[in-house]
Amino acid sequence: MARNAHPEVTRHRILDAAQKLFAAKGYENTSIQDIINELGDLSKGAIYHHFKSKLDILDAISDEDNKKSYAQYNAFLEREDLNGLQKIRELYLSTINDSEHIERLKGALFTVDDPQNLAESIGMWTHTLPGDLRTLIDCGIEDGSIITDYPQEAAELISLLMNMWFMPNFYPGTRSVLRHRAQCLATICVSIGVPVLTNDMIDQLADFYSQIQSHDRADDTISDEGNKTKKTK
Numbered sequence: 001m002a003r004n005a006h007p008e009v010t011r012h013r014i015l016d017a018a019q020k021l022f023a024a025k026g027y028e029n030t031s032i033q034d035i036i037n038e039l040g041d042l043s044k045g046a047i048y049h050h051f052k053s054k055l056d057i058l059d060a061i062s063d064e065d066n067k068k069s070y071a072q073y074n075a076f077l078e079r080e081d082l083n084g085l086q087k088i089r090e091l092y093l094s095t096i097n098d099s100e101h102i103e104r105l106k107g108a109l110f111t112v113d114d115p116q117n118l119a120e121s122i123g124m125w126t127h128t129l130p131g132d133l134r135t136l137i138d139c140g141i142e143d144g145s146i147i148t149d150y151p152q153e154a155a156e157l158i159s160l161l162m163n164m165w166f167m168p169n170f171y172p173g174t175r176s177v178l179r180h181r182a183q184c185l186a187t188i189c190v191s192i193g194v195p196v197l198t199n200d201m202i203d204q205l206a207d208f209y210s211q212i213q214s215h216d217r218a219d220d221t222i223s224d225e226g227n228k229t230k231k232t233k
Contacts, residue, residue: 011050013039018057022107027058065104073132084140088196096208105212112169129159137194148193158196161185168213179206
């Protein structure tokens with residue numbers, strides 16, 4: 001086979017194929033051969049030229065997703081046509097309506113079952129995300145769109161509950177249950193002066209997590225290719 005003149009194109013094709021399969025079958029039930037079959041024109045050697053293992057592919061998918069999330073965050077942070085509260089709402093809407101993000105989460109649900117990854121994920125939910133959200137809340141306080149005595153507490157509560165409370169690994173539920181949970185979170189946010197969730201967003205949040213919760217994880221064990229996995233977001 002001739003040497004690939006566009007290795008980044010091939011790399012992204014592998015990631016796209018793997019993400020599709022991880023979402024449909026689950027990470028544990030997807031093999032390197034499945035990825036090769038999905039691509040149709042690459043050998044196993046070509047896959048291993050770009051990635052050391054299936055786990056390496058999952059890590060790369062997670063990295064790409066996180067880079068995209070932070071690019072979106074920075075873009076909303078810099079927008080001058082939105083106030084602080086609107087920036088928070090639009091940021092969450094961009095996430096819960098992102099089909100690629102949904103597919104990535106479906107394929108990576110099992111990762112939070114690993115103790116090391118769980119610790120990293122909790123660290124993100126309790127430190128990294130609250131720091132980012134606090135910046136937006138402060139923007140809202142400055143422009144008057146948010147009036148609260150609990151800016152830090154709101155950032156911590158929303159970041160933790162918006163993630164862990166809706167993850168099927170911890171709190172599985174039907175769409176109806178998820179919507180009721182989202183309504184509860186919205187009520188809490190209103191009570192502390194940070195009304196992030198509108199009625200439409202409550203429905204969209206329920207739809208978002210119900211799509212993830214409906215994914216059937218046939219095997220809850222970590223693959224023998226390695227047990228260190230990227231944190232989910």
